[in-house]
Amino acid sequence: MLQINYIRQHADLVKTKLSKKHFADLGLVDQVIALDEQLRKLKNETESLQSAVNAASKEIGVLMAKKELEAAEAKKLEVAQHKTSLQQLNQQLADTEKRLLDDIIKLPNLPNDDVPDGKTPAENVVVRTGGEMPTLYDGATPHWDLIKKYDLVDFETGVKLTGSGFPLYKGKGAKLQRALIQYFLDFNTTAGYTEYLPPLMVNEATAYGTGQLPDKEGQMYHVTEDKFYLIPTAEVPVTNIYRDEIVKETDLPIKMTAYTPCFRREAGSFGSDVRGLNRVHQFDKIEIVQLVHPETSYSTLDEMVAHVEKLLQSLELPYRILRLCGGDMSFASAITYDFEVFSAAQQKWLEVSSVSNFEAFQTNRMKIRLKDASGKTQLLHSLNGSSLALPRIVAGLLENKQTAEGIVLPKVLHSYFGAAIIM
């Protein structure tokens, strides 16, 4: 959520930046400013009236104590008159407050100046590429065939148990998941991230905190009986750990990592986009989240990008890093880097990580603040990224590492998997 004071003071700049994100409804900015002005006026009136009522009530108390009952009764009448208009004012105030919140929440985060112009994924900028493109042998096939060949995932039984998009990992496929999870968590904790294992269902307040509610409830599974939501990413419970907290400057940076299954309903899409492990309803992901001082969030971003890049390099996969253009960025992000692994047998790039700086957009909503040495409180900046999402990493490993003998795993996984090759 954008900060109202900033919008008020920089209305034109806000509009310019929103256009870069291809946000159409710029009138909303003016509407928000108008509502804010109205709100503050109402607040003023309400509070001074309330102040008068409070003072009168105190006087009544004093009069009662002195047994001057008649005078007290007279005061009561006086207060009663104020109360009617106070009620009206309070009602107006609540309405205006709600309208303002409803509107301001629809404004996406402002893009950083480094974000490239553009509207579609085609306009994202490739920052760099790394790893080696494999030379595939003649019998090379896409990962969904390899999964069958080595009996790693039983999609059909997954359908039987739950429905499409719920893979049943099996044998070496299941063990590979466990190996990757363990490796990624170790990699992250070695870099100073504290490991968490959060609840997989969250309540409304938590879903609201990271912005899944109110608008995107459609992408989450909803347990209506208990008003819980299955998490679409560990980012949701993990970032909310610090919701409504004020942290000491010396506690920064806060670095957290968590493995969780992720649940996504996401309708639409068809064809090869959803084949095999390319897009599923339940998948495993390890997330990294940082809460940092606002002045250092961009060096933290660089650090996180380098962290994920190192992890991909260790997996010996061909990858590229994209800086997303304004139109392709998520609602809450100020700048986003996507990591894609080249899936050799499909001849396409698969997104395996997305690292973003949200600046104060999420923390404003969640009221995650910092108390600095001078005693001033200010909003922290939040960042997160995947390190990494498993299904597409598995797809990448299978497709790029396939040989006539089997899938040759990268060295870092050997001890975790207990073997060097899947055959």
Add this chain to the structure above:
RNA sequence: GGAGACUUGUCCGAGUGGUUGAAGGAGCACGCCUGGAAAGUGUGUAUACGGGAAACUGUAUCGAGGGUUCGAAUCCCUCAGUCUCCGCCA
């Protein structure tokens, strides 16, 4: 699932309708004392929003939300959570 007790500031803890944003203590910060420290002692010690150049000031907040009242931490209702006992399950 049944019965009961409870939820106050960083922590402990008082407070059952009237200047209570909240006694007292601990902790913490700064100062005095000391060669230095401890002890002692003094002062300070929530958050948000609004007004003000500032000093300061208004409103709200005692688990959350609603209600009664001129006035609620205190009374009523709903919800959440914690603890104890019983039942059930692992």
